[in-house]
Amino acid sequence: MTWPRWSELVLALVAICFVLGIGFLAGGGARGAGTSQGQLTVTASGSAWVKPDQAEINLGAQETAATAPEALQKLSTVASKLLGAVGKYGIRPAQVQTANLNLSQNYGPNGQLQGYQAQEQFTVTTGQLQRLGAVVTAATGAGANQLNGLQLLTADPNAGQQQAVQAALRAARKQAGVEAAELGVTLGSVRSVHLTASQNPLPIMFSPARASAAAAPIATGNQQVQVSVQVTYSFR
Numbered sequence: 001m002t003w004p005r006w007s008e009l010v011l012a013l014v015a016i017c018f019v020l021g022i023g024f025l026a027g028g029g030a031r032g033a034g035t036s037q038g039q040l041t042v043t044a045s046g047s048a049w050v051k052p053d054q055a056e057i058n059l060g061a062q063e064t065a066a067t068a069p070e071a072l073q074k075l076s077t078v079a080s081k082l083l084g085a086v087g088k089y090g091i092r093p094a095q096v097q098t099a100n101l102n103l104s105q106n107y108g109p110n111g112q113l114q115g116y117q118a119q120e121q122f123t124v125t126t127g128q129l130q131r132l133g134a135v136v137t138a139a140t141g142a143g144a145n146q147l148n149g150l151q152l153l154t155a156d157p158n159a160g161q162q163q164a165v166q167a168a169l170r171a172a173r174k175q176a177g178v179e180a181a182e183l184g185v186t187l188g189s190v191r192s193v194h195l196t197a198s199q200n201p202l203p204i205m206f207s208p209a210r211a212s213a214a215a216a217p218i219a220t221g222n223q224q225v226q227v228s229v230q231v232t233y234s235f236r
Contacts, residue, residue, distance in 0.1 A: 046167025078143035188234035
């Protein structure tokens with residue numbers, strides 16, 4: 001049986017599409033990139049480094065006494081001294097916030113009430129990073145006996161985002177070019193872009209046992225901003 005010439009052309013085109021489809025799926029699976037007919041999707045990451053310009057210190061005091069009013073009074077006295085001590089380093093009342101206030105009963109091994117325990121935690125925010133050690137030392141010297149951590153961060157939540165996004169998009173374009181070349185297709189325009197960003201503060205943890213040495217300089221280092229993008233390109 002003799003096939004018409006136009007039927008041969010149709011069969012040839014179907015065969016080419018089939019081959020391209022097989023190569024497309026195999027290439028995407030090897031690199032973890034999702035693909036569909038006429039589209040190529042890649043995922044890439046970018047990062048940038050920014051210098052922290054703000055710190056949050058979590059500290060407080062815990063006092064015990066025979067009665068609840070006495071425990072609260074002792075705590076109030078220590079807390080007032082603590083706030084006054086950090087205030088000498090330019091920390092305004094608006095930069096200090098109570099994070100936790102608690103009053104509880106203390107029981108002995110025999111289950112008998114032995115007294116009361118009052119506790120208050122403060123979050124102190126400051127941009128004077130060069131004086132962090134001195135602030136912590138002043139607070140502990142004024143009676144703070146709980147030091148639960150220090151976080152370095154940037155006041156601008158978007159700091160470094162633009163540079164990280166640009167780096168991620170460049171990486172995505174490069175990856176898409178490699179995949180398109182392997183598939184034997186020509187990369188086209190961007191169909192869609194989805195991005196997620198995570199900025200991880202650099203925590204520096206202290207303990208009351210180390211408080212006496214807190215006047216030493218605290219290394220602020222740099223903070224990394226990371227962005228992941230998913231870009232879909234057309235191809236032909």
